[in-house]
Amino acid sequence: MAKQPDQYLAVNPWAVIEEGFHQEKARVSESIFSLGNEYMGVRGYFDEGYSGDGLLGSYFNGVFEETDIKHPALFKGFSTRRCFMVNTVDWLYTRIYMDGEELDLAKSRFSGFVRRLDLRTGILTREFIWETENGKHLKLIFQRFLSMVRPHLGCQRLSIIPLDFSGTVDIVSGLDFSRFHQAGDDFTPLQSSMGKNFWNIEEKSWGKDAVAMMGCTKRSGQRVFSSFRLRMQDCPAMDRVEGDKLIGSSFALPLRLEEIVQYDKLVVNRAEKLVRAKTEDVWTSGMQLAQDLGDLAWDEALAEHQSYWEKVWETSDIVIEGDPENQQGVRFCIFQLHQTYHGQDARLNVGAKGLTGESYDGATFWDTETYCLPFYVFNNPKAARNLLGYRYMTLPQAMERAKELDCRGACYPMVTIDGTESCGVWQHGNLEIHVSIAVAYGIWHYMRVCGDDRFLGEEGLEMLIQICRYLASRGQWHPRTGEFGFWGVMGPDEFHMMVHNNCYTNFMAKKSLEYTLGVIRELRDKAPELLSSVSTKVGLDPAELDLWHKMADNMRIPQNKETGLFEQHDGFFDLPHLDIQSIPVTQFPLYKHWAYDRIFRSDMIKQPDVLLFLFFFSQDFSSRVKQINYCYYEPRCINESSLSPGIHSILAAELSMHDKAYAYAGFASRLDLDNYNRNTEEGLHTTSMAATWMNVVYGFGGLRSDGDVLVFNPSIPRNWRVFSFHLQYRGSLMEVGIDRDQALFRILNGSALSIRVFGREYLIDEAGLSLPMPAVRLG
């Protein structure tokens, strides 16, 4: 827990504000001031260009380029194709000249710089006063938003006020496909000049309605159509501007002393991932979208965008009084999660860094099911449904992958954009079999909270069967005990490799098998035709079910039956002990400072493994068992994953170790705002933001959602006066408010719900229920 904040942004409950340009943190700010609307995202780079160091990143969710993965030696089942979300068109492209001098904050003189991201409305504003070489002063205000209701629409507004002169300013506004992707091979971020451009230009046009251009990736054959139109009061003459991968208009804007002049750029983008699509069809449909925009004005677009955000905050806000830093942090997390994904398209998913950078290749990990899905099931069930739909859509790829690995059924990828395995590091991509299990867990959890029988019948059951099939073909029987389990795996911990019977993997596999068998049993009575149709489709053999039953019943779960301590995998207790406190802070992250193999030969763990399933299936375990496992594993964990502290915080809260719970939660919400890991420049830790949400709701809110009713055992950090959050559950919207004295539960919308609080069951409705809080027990 030696991490230190690097705080330079103002603390504000509803905004992120940078006062004065922090040039040395340019990349960090670009990440933090990212905007996205699920369909696309742009980092908070400067519209007008910037010759200093930075990552001018503009991305479309799921639009990727691909490269070959090079292995020192290639073996069967190694992934050889890396897909990465590719940096694409700079549609905010603007260049500004006064008396021939180009505005460039790396070189120009300026003052009064303020950048502000409004979390309530999703508008990014940046203003400053430019002092030209000729001594003129202009105030410039840039604003942008990415419409949350029109996925293709991005809006930019530039306002200029000449403070001490009248004259003209020359402007070029356009689209630029020439920018560099900066993530090199092996994920390493490169210098801005070192990247590569992956685009060929297929079409360009200066049309009546819009200036447009279309690029195609060089190898994956994916296309991005981009177009813009400019709106201003007295439209000046426009000249065409063209470069190799650039298109735009240039014009001179007349300025009158102290009068504001502004123009709006409305951009319509369209991404086409279907490689077979014809160039002309993609172009035509892009142009159609651009036309469809009609006369839509900035104000209208903004109004509908704002009203979307209003609704989000109505149902998803978390209020924390008494702790402005966490208040801001947690809202920033909720904001970014909605920006990254809100369920508009089942073909998309949540990248580990969202749409805010190139690190982790914009790929989806098992974080989606284990960390993000809880946020979505309680805030946006449609989004949760669609995230699982993405796994259904990519089921064929998962089945292909299982075959490559000499298995049957569906093996979901460790790292993916298009459903294929993109993880070149075989020890992760081939051994972390719990990814498939996480999909089954996600289905189970979604069904628990949202109860969506239609999804289960149409997609869920088929996935469950194929996952079970994979598990049955991947697992083996213990030669001495006759138990079933998984040999040669890497558990969630990731600091132990080629281990046997990882406790998490085996336990969760048992749950997956049991749940699937339970669903089939239930459908046999309730919907035999549906069951029969799915069974026929997947060719299900009744003998398979018997086998799964036997496997689940005999699953090996290494545990000391006397103490209740689980053994993370066979032989874990025989690993040499390492006192992690003895490791100098300078040696973190260990992956960069330790010889690789050294990491794997002690009882040190990277992130929770046993503790994870004690949390996921909380109600299966007594406090005593949680306590003994927490006390054993937590001191052995170095939390090298940003997803890790939240789990410790949640369990610490449950076990009444409140100080520990708060300490672990401390930096999670501000991981990026205060750049705790010193790598925010590479992009935001988007999936960790979901962990932050869980940390508040499951941790201090004490929620557990693995039973038939929601369970709450709330506690409140010492310096919080009150905190409240919302939950959607089976069609109802519930508010939970907690202060030192009482816990309040109230239905805002929908029918009454049974919940269990501090061990007793209550029915809550719109009138609400207030229960006294127990005295705080210090941890």
Next chain:
Amino acid sequence: MAKQPDQYLAVNPWAVIEEGFHQEKARVSESIFSLGNEYMGVRGYFDEGYSGDGLLGSYFNGVFEETDIKHPALFKGFSTRRCFMVNTVDWLYTRIYMDGEELDLAKSRFSGFVRRLDLRTGILTREFIWETENGKHLKLIFQRFLSMVRPHLGCQRLSIIPLDFSGTVDIVSGLDFSRFHQAGDDFTPLQSSMGKNFWNIEEKSWGKDAVAMMGCTKRSGQRVFSSFRLRMQDCPAMDRVEGDKLIGSSFALPLRLEEIVQYDKLVVNRAEKLVRAKTEDVWTSGMQLAQDLGDLAWDEALAEHQSYWEKVWETSDIVIEGDPENQQGVRFCIFQLHQTYHGQDARLNVGAKGLTGESYDGATFWDTETYCLPFYVFNNPKAARNLLGYRYMTLPQAMERAKELDCRGACYPMVTIDGTESCGVWQHGNLEIHVSIAVAYGIWHYMRVCGDDRFLGEEGLEMLIQICRYLASRGQWHPRTGEFGFWGVMGPDEFHMMVHNNCYTNFMAKKSLEYTLGVIRELRDKAPELLSSVSTKVGLDPAELDLWHKMADNMRIPQNKETGLFEQHDGFFDLPHLDIQSIPVTQFPLYKHWAYDRIFRSDMIKQPDVLLFLFFFSQDFSSRVKQINYCYYEPRCINESSLSPGIHSILAAELSMHDKAYAYAGFASRLDLDNYNRNTEEGLHTTSMAATWMNVVYGFGGLRSDGDVLVFNPSIPRNWRVFSFHLQYRGSLMEVGIDRDQALFRILNGSALSIRVFGREYLIDEAGLSLPMPAVRLG
């Protein structure tokens, strides 16, 4: 044991003969007909050029080019630089034209093709009758040898007999640096057209004494000087021939009906690995060598070469009567071992494929100490000494490597040419820590047989100390039992990875520590000054010795004390059982047909692991213990390494399983001659040839050399009438002859020796000792 021979060469006790050109086996023959003299090697390619598929390979021991190793993700301690023995100058380059038609056995008409490698003299002869398009017939005889006494000298003779005409033949003879290296990234052999050339030409000259050229590798900066002179009776006019990387002379040779005309090409090559050397100096010393050749004629050069081989066979021959195939096979092995290395230069070593191909990059593995050294200690003690000298010379690299791995002392590389780690596959390069242990074992074994105190004081002890230091820093203590051991390793087996306390590794490490401590103890009395000087040099702390003592005493050796069965590593007995007989033959080699991770999750092993140390330290273990371990591990082993069957054969012989012993030995001696593994085209299995020698001497000869005297428990395969072999031991040369009735031991040279035969000690001298053989017990 499903391997099948693919026999196409004639069986002959002293020669390898191909009758009729087997075009489809062109590459296999190139490997088999390779010549080498430790300094350099050439595959058996056609002197006159050949447009068909083949690998025109010409190599210099230790001359390498380098490339970057690409990793999907690079972690600390991963090797990033691959060195490979690079294909270099074709100094046999010859082109032959009749009436403008070029001789090319891929296109020309020919008959009477015979290729013959004389094992007694090391001469390769190839003859055939060429029928030109004009219907002329010429008999051509090519001969070549690489002088075993003049490392720089290669000799080629071409004899031509016009069978039905008189006229002239046009010939170009030269040096060609333009050939392609054909091993691609990741060891894959490429098509002949797909390779790369790695040479820049620095100098060329047509001098009085020789035509010469010098190339320099593009990246590693190593140089090869090559020169030739032609010798013939009536020297015709010579024209200069020059190409980009080619130099030579062309001339017309007058032919008279049925008269033989011949010329000799004497080639002087010089390899310079010192990168700092100046171009002109290397050139000058190459030219000097060429000049030094003086008037040396083919016959003289051949005579001294033949006399070298005579001596080799006098002291190293193995005679097998009654089994012509194994007789040929074992002589071929002995021949190739001498060709590859005979101790002329301590800076060189034995590549896994010798100098016969590009597979395994011409690199040295731990095979040198475990498989090759026994051959050399008993046949050529100077070579054995120099092989260990190579490890001493590369001690600085091994110490650097230990540091990279966060360890102390010396970590010897898994794969190397220049002493640095060239193994890009981290799971092998970083986890097979038994390579360093093998060096310690090699020192121990060399000292046992050769008793070379001077070596021990000058080099051996320093290596031993640095290896122990490495082991002490790499090992850890068991948290429950307090034992010392090695976590996170890969044992010799290689089908289990990241295992803990591999029995072989731990046992051999214990022996290394004990031997080192023993040497230090002995020197303390015998040579305190020497000890003190070495101790000072390496900064030895007495506390280290105490620690090593404790480590050795408490070394964890997993074993069932009741049955005596060793557990290959912690938890091996809990691995799912796989019946290896159930694997279809078509799935071998498993590395190519099974998903990589699947290989690692059963009790199947690739090659002996426990059985290896039961053999190395044979006299430490009872027959009962060997028996139970053999019966457990042998059926679990698929012998995917060509080194593997020999060990099983040796142990089976010891355990009186004679049929099994013979079956395992069956194909070892002819592994390449009959292309059992179907990959001889990539080069010969040179280090396996040493295993073949061990198989005869240790297996049927029943030799054990791990005690104070040599021990023999001979047996004889049922179809062998008699076999005999030689051993050099502590200055004496011994002959051992075994038939069904008696075993004969005789000193040919040197003082009398004590040996133990069938459990009793005898003193043998030049008079010899004959002991009756026991009745054959069938296995």
